[in-house]
Amino acid sequence: MEKVIDENKQGTSLELEQKESNTKKLFIESYGCQMNFSDSEIVASILANEGYNTTQNLEEADLVLVNTCSIRDKAEQTVRKRLEQYNRVKKHNPGMKVGVLGCMAERLKSKFLEEEKIVDMVVGPDAYKDIPNLLKDVDEGREAINVILSKEETYGDIAPVRLNSNGVTAFVSITRGCDNMCTFCVVPFTRGRERSREPQSIMSEIADLWERGFKEITLLGQNVDSYLWYGGGLKKDFVKATEMEKATAVDFAQLLDMVATAYPKMRFRFSTSNPQDMHEEVIHVMAKHHNICKYIHLPVQSGSTRILKEMNRQHTREEYMALVDKIYAIIPEISLSQDMIAGFPTETEQDHQDTLSLMEYANYDFGFMFAYSERPGTMASRKMEDDVPEEVKKRRLQEIVDLQRAIGLKRTQRFLGQTVEVLIEKDSKRSETQWSGRNSQNTVVVFEKQNYKVGDFVLVKITDCTSATLIGEAVGYSEMQS
Structure with missing residues (x-):
């Protein structure tokens, strides 16, 4: 899955400015990618209006929420252990409610609520506005679950509370969901189809952050490059748009140009990109504006065209290399980073060598590298045998990590004297x-x-x-x- 997971932030409990009129305590913990941490800010904002102040003391909480990730098995196992800890505390504080948010909530809804009975509430990524109603359901003894995936919801009308903020950098979500049905990835099933946020609501959020002294914004989405606003609705339904909607549509290159032009003293980044959706115009916009950072996270997952096809990545090794060439030609000073999966089903030693040679060709500054782990519900888990032995996965992963470390050092050394x-x-x-x-x-x-x-x-x-x-x-x- 093409989302950067910062291991240093996993399990961070969040705290925001206290409202004197609020009397209830919320403990909220986040796992997974930047989108989950951004979503936790939306949830905190909703609950602040329902009388909840955040706390970092689990024992005093009236409501405990964990925002979850289904991308890697490790994340799911960590969350399960945390739920056990929550429930031990709950025995001493029976009035405490426990809820699961996010991708695991959508994937394991009935298991959490009905079979294991380890939580009071299960809320999917598109249902956070329904949390106040679900809390009433819990109080009245009813099943509290909403994992319906929306075709419209982008939370564009909610001003997120900035949790644990340094007051300098912030994330602004511009898309939700994903249409790229990569065979290893659960996101289309847990976060729904891709839809974009109305540009003016994005500009308004950035304007508020600028007024409050923030200096750098990361535009966030599962796939920012396919941002497309044409009046609302799913990206896939753009073909049905009217001629006027098509003529006035805003794509990612235009949005990027808008924000960089409007705030020339603010820095902009974006994450995450998908190679087949990165158009040349985006690269030219990056080159045009000093305040758009010269860095692209460009996940590839494998250097083998055969494996890319098995992953349903919709581009070949050669097409990816051509894109890398184009980026370096237009922005010579660019830094690139990758996501790489070692040991995908049917991966041969030659496929692995193709990955290593692609890494050398692309000259990545950074990388996010993992051994393949089968995720229930994905196409790969349904139709492919996880046939690469664990020891082979580990060895190949180590070779990828070692190579990235060596390339990364050379890339970092290029700044010496600058x-x-x-x-x-x-x-x-x-x-x-x-x-x-x-x-x-x-x-x-x-x-x-x-x-x-x-x-x-x-x-x-x-x-x-x-x-x-x-x-x-x-x-x-x-x-x-x-």
């Missing part, structure tokens, strides 16, 4: 005397604090590096500093 623009995000983990931020290419940069502060755009001369981090010295503010 001066790069960095947005300061937080204290460095290395030292409390240093700041940490990222350059346009998404590489972490650390440097001595001097008189700079969080949220500043600073020019940093790079003097040293590790495989994933640049080390340098600030030499002044950049032109982005307003």
